Amino acid sequence: MxxxxxxxxxxxxxxxxxxxxxxxxxxxxxxxxxxxxxxxxxxxxxxxxxxxxxxxxxxxxxxxxxxxxxRPSRFLYIGAVLEQEFPDDWQRLREDGLLTYEIINIMESSRELFESFSFSIGSKDNSHLRHAIIAHVQKYLV
Structure with a gap:
């Protein structure tokens, strides 16, 4: 077992x-x-x-x-935001074989955001967190 x-x-x-x-x-x-x-x-x-x-x-x-x-997975959360809000970037990173690497980098750079919203099962659907992460990802991708 x-x-x-x-x-x-x-x-x-x-x-x-x-x-x-x-x-x-x-x-x-x-x-x-x-x-x-x-x-x-x-x-x-x-x-x-x-x-x-x-x-x-x-x-x-x-x-x-x-x-x-x-749980919840910050990796899956960032990946979903990237795929839904930035599909062209998501596709490009996936095709280049960099998707996992870049999601992890975004996770690391957004650690304080997750902590400030006390990211948890109960807060993962917080729209303010989502908008803050979207803005952060947008800055990251530029």
């Missing part, structure tokens, strides 16, 4: 938080990070096993718990 949870957590990170993926790889700390997360969730997994929950339910609950602090 631990191996499967590590694989699912890593897949989540790769698709939703590539900035974290790059940082973990750069620091050579992927294994340590995954081990810590999975080891931390094992008591919950064992309790659910004792309750005879189906394996797929245990996996889903464990991954949800392990990724709680990673």
């Amino acid at each position: 631990q191996k499967m949870l590590k694989e699912k957590l890593w897949a989540y990170i790769v698709h939703n938080n590539p900035d974290l993926m790059f940082n973990l790889q750069e620091d050579y700390s992927v294994t340590r990070y995954l081990d810590e997360k999975v080891n931390g969730i094992m008591p919950m997994a064992e309790r659910l096993l004792m309750e005879h929950k189906p394996l797929y339910v245990i996996e889903e609950l464990c991954v949800k718990e392990m990724t709680e602090e990673l």
Whole structure:
């Protein structure tokens, strides 16, 4: 079960938080990070096993718990704004193979904006945040 949870957590990170993926790889700390997360969730997994929950339910609950602090994804948020509001730039960056790299750069340069709006599941639909991010992306692309 631990191996499967590590694989699912890593897949989540790769698709939703590539900035974290790059940082973990750069620091050579992927294994340590995954081990810590999975080891931390094992008591919950064992309790659910004792309750005879189906394996797929245990996996889903464990991954949800392990990724709680990673949601919502700033990477996906910026990517969606870029695709919806700046489709020509999004397409160009995608074709040039630079989309992920540039989204991560935009994320880093807009860190204070996300923090000032307390970016979370509850605030991700805040129109003021969206407009501030759009303005920031527009300046970034110029």
